[in-house]
Amino acid sequence: xxxxxxxxxxxxxxxxxxxxxxxxxxxxxxxxxxxxxxxxxxxxxxxxxxxxxxxxxxxxxxxxxxxxxxxxxxxxxxxxxxxxxxxxxxxxxxxxxxxxxxxxxxxxxxxxxxxxxxxxxxxxxxxxxxxxxxxxxxxxxxxxxxxxxxxxxxxxxxxxxxxxxxxxxxxxxxxxxxxxxxxxxxxxxxxxxxxxxxxxxxxxxxxxxxxxxxxxxxxxxxxxxxxxxxxxxxxxxxxxxxxxxxxxxxxxxxxxxxxxxxxxxxxxxxxxxxxxxxxxxxxxxxxxxxxxxxxxxxxxxxxxxxxxxxxxxxxxxxxxxxxxxxxxxxxxxxxxxxxxxxxxxxxxxxxxxxxxxxxxxxxxxxxxxxxx
Ligand SMILES: [Zn+2]
Numbered sequence: 368x369x370x371x372x373x374x375x376x377x378x379x380x381x382x383x384x385x386x387x388x389x390x391x392x393x394x395x396x397x398x399x400x401x402x403x404x405x406x407x408x409x410x411x412x413x414x415x416x417x418x419x420x421x422x423x424x425x426x427x428x429x430x431x432x433x434x435x436x437x438x439x440x441x442x443x444x445x446x447x448x449x450x451x452x453x454x455x456x457x458x459x460x461x462x463x464x465x466x467x468x469x470x471x472x473x474x475x476x477x478x479x480x481x482x483x484x485x486x487x488x489x490x491x492x493x494x495x496x497x498x499x500x501x502x503x504x505x506x507x508x509x510x511x512x513x514x515x516x517x518x519x520x521x522x523x524x525x526x527x528x529x530x531x532x533x534x535x536x537x538x539x540x541x542x543x544x545x546x547x548x549x550x551x552x553x554x555x556x557x558x559x560x561x562x563x564x565x566x567x568x569x570x571x572x573x574x575x576x577x578x579x580x581x582x583x584x585x586x587x588x589x590x591x592x593x594x595x596x597x598x599x600x601x602x603x604x605x606x607x608x609x610x611x612x613x614x615x616x617x618x619x620x621x622x623x624x625x626x627x628x629x630x631x632x633x634x635x636x637x638x639x640x641x642x643x644x645x646x647x648x649x650x651x652x653x654x655x656x657x658x659x660x661x662x663x664x665x666x667x668x669x670x671x672x673x674x675x676x677x678x679x680x681x682x683x684x685x686x687x688x689x690x691x692x693x694x695x696x697x698x699x700x701x702x703x704x705x706x707x708x709x710x711x712x713x714x715x716x717x718x719x720x721x722x723x724x725x726x727x728x729x730x731x732x733x734x735x736x737x738x739x
């Protein structure tokens with residue numbers, strides 16, 4: 368019997384169906400990425416560009432367009448604006464580099480902020496060669512595509528009210544525009560179109576890193592957040608990584624200067640002691656020994672202070688050699704989640720991207736995010 372209840376459920380269904388579809392449609396799902404930060408001036412160029420101000424009024428400007436920070440706003444070709452939006456049917460170039468979608472330029476505390484809003488699937492194609500090489504075995508490239516999509520959508524959900532949702536650096540995912548897109552990257556993205564990693568019906572925090580050096584790390588040991596699918600697994604697959612063994616020599620002065628700059632009172636550094644390690648082998652805490660006393664610092668914090676590319680991982684030994692501290696370590700990155708070099712080797716050994724993902728994110732499953 369056609370009751371009023373059925374009638375209303377149909378009406379509600381019809382009303383809400385298009386909303387649900389458009390919220391997760393591969394042809395409209397976008398992502399906002401901060402592609403430039405801190406530059407005082409940029410040059411915008413391209414074919415068929417349309418520029419509008421913060422009110423949506425179109426601007427008659429000529430290209431290349433020089434945009435500078437000016438007071439609390441910006442100047443675009445000499446015109447003072449609060450912000451600028453540039454769209455193109457093709458690519459927008461900033462300082463010679465191509466970007467998809469549309470670009471927005473804002474003044475920030477330091478220089479200019481440029482946000483690129485583009486289709487998520489397009490973003491992933493450009494990202495592949497920034498994070499790994501599309502020439503790696505295709506199953507490893509597909510694993511990277513799924514992980515990057517999952518990571519981006521998680522950040523999009525948690526930062527939905529912010530001006531942008533992703534940094535284009537190692538703080539989120541490295542992204543350098545559309546110039547390095549290629550057919551293998553596009554293939555990996557399209558063959559996994561819309562696929563994301565879930566745990567208990569929710570999008571996971573799909574952390575990944577370059578190489579783990581033998582054992583991935585539990586998220587709790589890096590960020591004090593316990594996630595069941597990021598508990599650390601053995602990985603003997605990343606031994607081909609260029610960072611399987613790294614070495615870095617640093618003078619005591621350099622270390623002291625970096626530590627003092629962030630408030631640690633370390634002067635006259637004599638020795639660096641390793642206080643403890645996690646089961647993975649990564650260091651928990653370091654002690655900096657001076658004549659005036661000792662200062663202990665978490666190894667994760669020390670790596671951040673010295674630079675992620677300087678101290679490549681927290682799994683190292685340290686010795687004083689000829690007046691310098693020499694760090695000899697293994698792995699590159701925080702070690703949490705997917706190990707990129709491990710994924711490469713696993714793909715070479717015949718594992719597919721689904722097997723690779725379920726290995727590094729135990730207990731998870733792949734689901735389709737898009738409804739079409
Ligand atoms: Zn590994």
